[in-house]
Amino acid sequence: MSLFIWITVKKLKSILGFIVPLLLSVALLYYIYSGENLDEQIAYIKNANFFWLFLPVLVALFSNLFRALRWKMLIKASGLEVSLFNSFLAVLVGYFANFLLPRAGEVARCGVLKKYTGLSFTTVLGTVVTERIFDVIMTAIIMTLAFVLEFGMLSSLVEDANLPSKILSILTNPFVIVIILILAVGFVFCFKLRNKSKLYAKGRESLRKFKVGMMSAKDVDNKFMFGLYTVLIFACYYLMLHFSFWAFDFTKDITFSQGLVIYVMGALGIIAPVQGGVGAWHFMTIQALVFYLGDAIEPEAKAFALVVHSVQTIVVYIGCGLLAYLLLPIVNKSK
Secondary structure, eight states: HHHHHHHHHHHHHHHHHHHHHHHHHHHHHHHHOOOOOOOHHHHHHHHOOOOHHHHHHHHHHHHHHHHHHHHHHHHTTTOOOOHHHHHHHHHHHHHHTTTTTTTOOOHHHHHHHHHHOOOHHHHHHHHHHHHHHHHHHHHHHHHHHHHTTTTTHHHHHHHHHHHHHHHHHHOOHHHHHHHHHEEEEHHHHHHHHHGGHHHHHHHHHHHHHHHHGGGGGGGGHHHHHHHHHHHHHHHHHHHHHHHHHHTTTTTTTTTTTHHHHHHHHHHHTTTSSSSHHHHHHHHHHHHHHHHOOOOGGGHHHHHHHHHHHHHIIIIIIIIIIIHHHHHHHTTTTTT
16 A cells, blocks of 8 residues: 555656646746737747748757767766767757656656666766766856856846845745755754665665766866867857847847847756746746847747747757657667
């Protein structure tokens, strides 16, 4: 009976893990677009230059290729071997998985490599964590660069919004303080009981393999190329957005520094706990466009966010990701 309850709870958690973020995305999209004239939105999209909307699709594939090359270097440095084609397909599958379940992509691409190449899941997962560390560093550099280049505009925004006092009021909220205390007590309790748990012993072995993958960056054959691939990945991410600006008359004159800020805002939306940043990316990008171009362009900004995200999502992250999922068992049929 207890096993049945455990399985039921596990299934329920999986279902909720899919449905709750999806409902949040739908709610965000409804909030953004419910008051807009549909015919007007379609007219804005029809007037777009579709060459500049679909060129980012090619750029996105190059970004995934660079990510696959960098990941292959990390896997090799951890003592394992994988073909570039398998690495590339696994990266695409990972992005596809993110549209099924938020943050599932990292686990999914490690899972398909284990299934089709037999590589250690925990070691490969460690290399993905290493990747994410470098991604966070690059994102921090881009955010800093955007802040420096647009310091005047952003500082005035912070001053007008009175953000420091708002953040302080949230942190001093009694409810927030209680939640933090509960989490702290739970952490201390689990830490004290760790040596009595068989799961902890098994976890230590997994952690050892995980560490091997995570420390792989220091052993890569060519550190310059590793760094170059990292830069190229994020250069592609930015170009995907900036090329999209040229598809619309109202965004074609956006400068590099303004584009960086808009990119950073969209990136913050992508990391939100929803499938593929749907809704969150739209909201953040629209707000950034309105900040630079004025409230009058909000309807056009909404059309921009809708079509740009839709094209890249449907073609690259869902279409190519699904194709990669179907190709993996064919490519590795002999194994």
